[in-house]
Amino acid sequence: MAPTSAPAPGPSAGHPPPLTGAPPGPAAAGTGRPGELPAVHEALICVALPALAVAARYGQLTGAGLEGVYLSGRRLLSRCVLRVAGREPVPLLGRSTAAGRAEFLGVLRTPGDTGPDPGLTIERTREADGTERITLRNSSARAARLPVEVALGTDLADLAAVAAGRAGPELSASVHGTGLRWNAADGSAASVTADPPPSDALAAAGLLRWEAELAPGGSFVLTLRVRGERLTRQPGVGTGIGIGIGTGSGRPGGHIVADAGAEGDDPRLGELLRTTIDDLRALLQRDPAHPADVYLAAGVPWRCGPVTAEALWAARMALPLGTRLAATTLRALARTQLQGPGPESGRIPGPLRDAGPHLPARCTGVEATLAFPAVLAEARRWGLPEQDLAELLPAAERCLDWLRGALDDNGFVPDPGPAGPARAETQAHAHRAAVLGADLLDGCGRPGGDAWREWARALRERFRGRFWVDDPSGGRPAVARTSDGRLLPHLGGWAAHLLDTGLTAAGRHAPGLLDKTQTERLARLLAAPALDSGWGLRGLGVKEPGFNPFGHRSGAVRVHETAVAVAGLAAAGYEPEAAALLRGVIDAAEAFGHRLPEMYAGERRASGGVPVPHPAACRPAAVAAAAGVHLLTALLGVRPDAPGRTVALHPLRSAPLGEVRLSGLRVAGEPFTARVGRLGLGMVEEAAPGLQLGV
Secondary structure (H helix, E strand, O other): OOOOOOOOOOOOOOOOOOOOOOOOOHHHHOOOOOOOOOOOOOOEEEEEOOEEEEEOOOOOEEOOOOOEEEEOOEEEEOEEEEEEOOEOOEEEEEEEEEOOEEEEEEEEOOOOOOOOOOOEEEEEEEEOOOOEEEEEEEOOOOOEEEEEEEEEEOOOOEHHHHHOOOOOOOOOEEEEOOEEEEEOOOOOEEEEEEEOOOOEEEOOOOEEEEEEEEOOOOEEEEEEEEEEEOOOOOOEOOOOEEOOOOOOOOOOOOOOOOOOEEEEOOOHHHHHHHHHHHHHHHOEEEEOOEEEEEEEOOEOOOEOOOOOHHHHHHHHHOHHHOOHHHHHHHHHHHOOOOOOOOOOOOOOOOOEEOOOOOOOOEEHHHHHHHHHHHHHHHHHHHOOOHHHHHHHHHHHHHHHHHHHOOOOOOOOOOOOOOOOOEEHHHHHHHHHHHHHHHHHHHHOOOOOHHHHHHHHHHHHHHHHHHOEEOOOOOOEEOOEEOOOOOEEOOOOHHHHHHHOOOEOHHHOEOOOOOOHHHHHHHHHHHHOOOOEOOOOEEOOOOOOOOOOOOOOOOOOEEHHHHHHHHHHHHHHOOHHHHHHHHHHHHHHHHHOOOOOOOEEOOOOOOOOOOOOEOOOOOOOEHHHHHHHHHHHHHHHOEEEEOOOOEEEEOOOOOOOOOOEEEEEEEEOOEEEEEEEOOOOOEEEEEOOOOOEEOO
């Protein structure tokens, strides 16, 4: 079962971190070492795929690092430097106002200003597609006539080359309409147009000039628009950077991800959900060959390529916002499914990703194959239309057929390749696929449900006996079992997946791989300081060999694993442990402006401290954004069964965040609103007609 690509180089072997930008300087211009990614944790990234704009917080685009405006993975504009009266504005503020928009504020003292107070304010608003509105405001009592110039340039380089420090020189410009144009050797082109038209355009210098007439209290407004033409896809071979490609079909939006809201005693929850939905919509991209189908990019700026297992995990966590995203993501993955005879038939291909210091790279295609039937089964519980269900069911059955033949001689699902270890996380995915797959087959009138339940029961028995490491403190699950039967005991956030059992009929959670005693022990381990950083679960415990607080799977906090742990602990009845992790990640979200990165450092939380960003983490990232939805619905314990016409609420009785109300969710295709009070009692306020409150 060979994966489709080798592990990508970089700090996380193909898994990156937040959204940010590097200030100008030698370090930002290129990384210098193969596989190293530029730091992005301080950049402002505007996203509306396939477009994105990356800038430092002072707003000027200098071409340093990743700075620029990109479309479909090509840098349309690398330099956009504003000067007024020959000087750059003094930067005061830069902030994201939405996933696709950033605002910058600066000031200048004009020649007539006599004191220290600046008389000129410069406001810049930049969109993901590079459209920029520049407003000069004269706050002085005197009229001003000021020269304004914008220096522009581009290399039309692809994102992978920019990240590797191989962007190449700027292209020569030509005057074009009301602005400038650049042409690359491959036929692609970019242009910038200005409104109002400049009084002077100097192609050789890449300059546009105006004379701004500013009455006292008056303003001068300038709008720049960036456009790309005949862009060719430039895949980043060997870089681990996925390049998306756009279509002319417009951006998907509210019909894919519902307009839900959160309110209550903790105002941060409303902001978290608003930002989550904004990020999810910004990450939506169309399948180039099937524009009606959309899926989430794994993360910006590094991974905006073909549909991945992460897109499916994110779609699963976003099911409370509607089933459309899950359906289109499943369709995109189903088209990649291997066909024909042989043991590979039914598997979904996928690249290798880093698995930490103790295991070889994992195949994300196996993850996607095992997730497919489980996500389809849960989407049915949330209200997936019958037409979508009927279309996707054959692919789910092929995934199950592959799983049936995937067991090794020990009865576990191993890694692809010779002598590959059997991972505990993979067994959890396989068990969930079998249990929810059985539920799916029964619900669709297909045979095989009983056989899959028996398959899952046998796997549970084997796992409980052969994947548990006994020790004086009560034992722990092993991360993996080698082909010769040796257990690898390294504990990390991966163990949260053992509690993620899945949703079945009447809103019940499926049985898990662990027995009651083992589950209780795991709950204590997840809540212990070795794993819980105070901001969320570490990818590897601090006492484990190879721990690195910045390691993608060796110590950094991966947001979606913490969300999985919170939901799993809550469902298993371990509310104090769930509440502690929940509060930690909500606090972290506030520190990141409610736009959670893919991961951040697993440093111990200190009084008055903030979480430490990872310099290369994707932000926004699909699974991190969707984790916000997962956390809030776990807080209320929403458990739907649309085919059974019921919905149950199992809120955290301790009400760790006080009263919470979620509105605009989608159950059975209709709006759903529920609240949990300060005493931990849940109540449904709005639901589809005929939907009954379950137990």
